Amino acid sequence: xxxxPRATQPKYQRIAEDLRREIDSGxxxxxxxxxxxxxxxxxxxxxxxxxxxxxxxxxxEGIAEAxxxxxxxxxxxxxxxxxxxxxxxDRTWGSGASVWSADIASRELTxxxxxxxxxxxxxxxxxxxxLKPGEGACVRSRRFVLDGKPVLLAESYLPAALxxxxxxxxxxxxxxxxYARLAELGCKPVHFQEHIRARMPSADEAERLALLPGxxxxxxxRTAFAEDGQAVxxxxxxxxxxxxxxxxxxxx
Amino acid sequence: xxxxPRATQPKYQRIAEDLRREIDSGxxxxxxxxxxxxxxxxxxxxxxxxxxxxxxxxxxEGIAEAxxxxxxxxxxxxxxxxxxxxxxxDRTWGSGASVWSADIASRELTxxxxxxxxxxxxxxxxxxxxLKPGEGACVRSRRFVLDGKPVLLAESYLPAALxxxxxxxxxxxxxxxxYARLAELGCKPVHFQEHIRARMPSADEAERLALLPGxxxxxxxRTAFAEDGQAVxxxxxxxxxxxxxxxxxxxx
DNA sequence: GATACCCACCTCTCTAGACAAGCTGAATTC
DNA sequence: GAATTCAGCTTGTCTAGAGAGGTGGGTATC
Numbered sequence: 016x017x018x019x020p021r022a023t024q025p026k027y028q029r030i031a032e033d034l035r036r037e038i039d040s041g042x043x044x045x046x047x048x049x050x051x052x053x054x055x056x057x058x059x060x061x062x063x064x065x066x067x068x069x070x071x072x073x074x075x076e077g078i079a080e081a082x083x084x085x086x087x088x089x090x091x092x093x094x095x096x097x098x099x100x101x102x103x104x105d106r107t108w109g110s111g112a113s114v115w116s117a118d119i120a121s122r123e124l125t126x127x128x129x130x131x132x133x134x135x136x137x138x139x140x141x142x143x144x145x146l147k148p149g150e151g152a153c154v155r156s157r158r159f160v161l162d163g164k165p166v167l168l169a170e171s172y173l174p175a176a177l178x179x180x181x182x183x184x185x186x187x188x189x190x191x192x193x194y195a196r197l198a199e200l201g202c203k204p205v206h207f208q209e210h211i212r213a214r215m216p217s218a219d220e221a222e223r224l225a226l227l228p229g230x231x232x233x234x235x236x237r238t239a240f241a242e243d244g245q246a247v248x249x250x251x252x253x254x255x256x257x258x259x260x261x262x263x264x265x266x267x
Numbered sequence: 268x269x270x271x272p273r274a275t276q277p278k279y280q281r282i283a284e285d286l287r288r289e290i291d292s293g294x295x296x297x298x299x300x301x302x303x304x305x306x307x308x309x310x311x312x313x314x315x316x317x318x319x320x321x322x323x324x325x326x327x328e329g330i331a332e333a334x335x336x337x338x339x340x341x342x343x344x345x346x347x348x349x350x351x352x353x354x355x356x357d358r359t360w361g362s363g364a365s366v367w368s369a370d371i372a373s374r375e376l377t378x379x380x381x382x383x384x385x386x387x388x389x390x391x392x393x394x395x396x397x398l399k400p401g402e403g404a405c406v407r408s409r410r411f412v413l414d415g416k417p418v419l420l421a422e423s424y425l426p427a428a429l430x431x432x433x434x435x436x437x438x439x440x441x442x443x444x445x446y447a448r449l450a451e452l453g454c455k456p457v458h459f460q461e462h463i464r465a466r467m468p469s470a471d472e473a474e475r476l477a478l479l480p481g482x483x484x485x486x487x488x489r490t491a492f493a494e495d496g497q498a499v500x501x502x503x504x505x506x507x508x509x510x511x512x513x514x515x516x517x518x519x
Numbered sequence: 520g521a522t523a524c525c526c527a528c529c530t531c532t533c534t535a536g537a538c539a540a541g542c543t544g545a546a547t548t549c
Numbered sequence: 550g551a552a553t554t555c556a557g558c559t560t561g562t563c564t565a566g567a568g569a570g571g572t573g574g575g576t577a578t579c
Contacts, residue, residue, distance in 0.1 A: 025563090026562080026563075027563090051529065064563070082571090083570075084529050084530060086529065208516050211515075214329055217287075217328070218284065231465045231466065233465055264458070266458050266459070267458065304559080315535080316535090333561090337542060
């Protein structure tokens with residue numbers, strides 16, 4: 016119990032490790048309540064700040080979540096699948112067995128917030144779209160929610176000169192969406208490029224996605240190219256990584 | 268004393284926000300030294316633990332990094348590009364301009380640690396490979412380093428019965444690697460599936476990848492399928508998200 | 520039986536100290 | 550000039566308190 020001639024590991028890490036092991040072992044399962052600050056203070060004979068630090072480690076790892084006034088609980092993980100390449104994904108491959116048993120039950124994604132505006136695109140995006148300085152972009156911002164929880168922020172940039180007058184500049188783009196309208200404008204997207212990063216969210220992102228501490232975000236940048244190789248759309252997405260598994264299917 | 272009818276924002280968050288803003292504005296640039304604990308104590312008139320908490324927020328977000336005995340610094344981000352689909356990536360698309368100006372200068376990835384063993388695969392992987400309980404898998408574990416920094420842990424699972432006697436069970440798989448050997452065995456991979464997650468690393472992963480606090484990892488699970496639809500390999504990879512941008516190219 | 524209130528419990532924030540340990544650079548010694 | 554030592558900076562860990570504020574369950578009231 017008391018601190019012995021231990022190796023050189025901080026107390027708070029040792030406590031965090033104990034708890035982590037107990038979670039891994041199944042002693043505590045998703046949704047269960049973990050020992051709180053007071054429990055740890057008593058059990059290990061440490062100060063409140065030290066117990067807090069230990070619990071903070073688990074929260075920072077996304078393993079545990081604290082509910083003020085209630086306690087600290089083991090978090091759950093039930094992602095939705097986002098298929099980057101629809102064309103190939105419904106083939107015979109895979110036979111349903113996935114490494115992560117994602118909740119496939121295609122729950123409905125709905126748009127929660129939607130704004131359309133014309134403004135200048137940030138430098139790197141303007142470069143990809145081939146916009147000259149001062150040239151405007153049509154920016155469609157959307158937030159998607161699933162079962163009441165926001166999971167995705169999307170910001171789509173299109174050359175304003177290209178889409179002017181089309182329904183792309185309206186909140187409702189009509190049947191087939193933006194890509195169908197682009198096709199009508201003679202700029203049918205035929206090729207896509209997706210770039211993916213992961214990092215911890217900014218305070219703003221964390222708030223808009225209602226993220227718990229310890230939850231990273233995916234940054235997905237999708238660029239759509241027309242037949243002539245010209246980029247016609249850049250879609251910048253921020254995804255709650257605790258809600259998503261990204262999937263890509265392709266042939267050798 | 269000074270804790271006035273402030274809005275309901277903790278001091279440490281306000282301080283962190285101030286610093287974040289100064290970083291965003293370019294006042295502090297990647298590699299620059301940030302105000303330390305003592306600076307913040309003096310500047311804001313708070314206790315050491317409060318100043319520490321503010322700096323801890325930025326470290327948890329992966330924005331800043333602390334070097335003991337030296338100070339706290341703004342972190343840099345220079346990812347390498349991992350192309351999921353080579354077949355399409357070198358086309359005319361994209362014309363070099365990327366949204367994230369990744370260091371393309373294809374620096375060399377080298378294998379640092381390598382073990383080959385036969386053992387039972389974890390349950391979900393065994394299911395994907397169609398292994399019956401008790402059936403073994405050939406497990407190739409590798410760690411990749413770039414410029415001395417470990418960036419990728421890979422663990423490849425193949426049915427032991429399939430690869431027995433081939434060079435796949437040897438440390439050096441020979442020219443063309445595992446996939447060339449699989450082709451010789453009549454199981455040429457013709458289709459791939461990649462599933463991607465992101466989360467905070469376990470303590471073990473953080474150590475093996477030498478990750479700084481506030482750095483998430485990518486989990487990439489790649490499954491290779493032979494012509495008959497049978498999965499012949501599952502490759503489980505853990506990537507340092509601060510070192511990678513994942514890329515996928517595909518046609519509509 | 521349903522509702523409103525209150526109190527005990529829990530986490531969150533913060534203070535004001537203390538000692539440990541890593542790093543840097545300057546002074547000292549060889 | 551080169552090597553060594555050391556002082557003083559830094560961050561890391563920890564203690565022992567305190568008040569604020571959210572939550573939930575029990576109690577009293579209607």
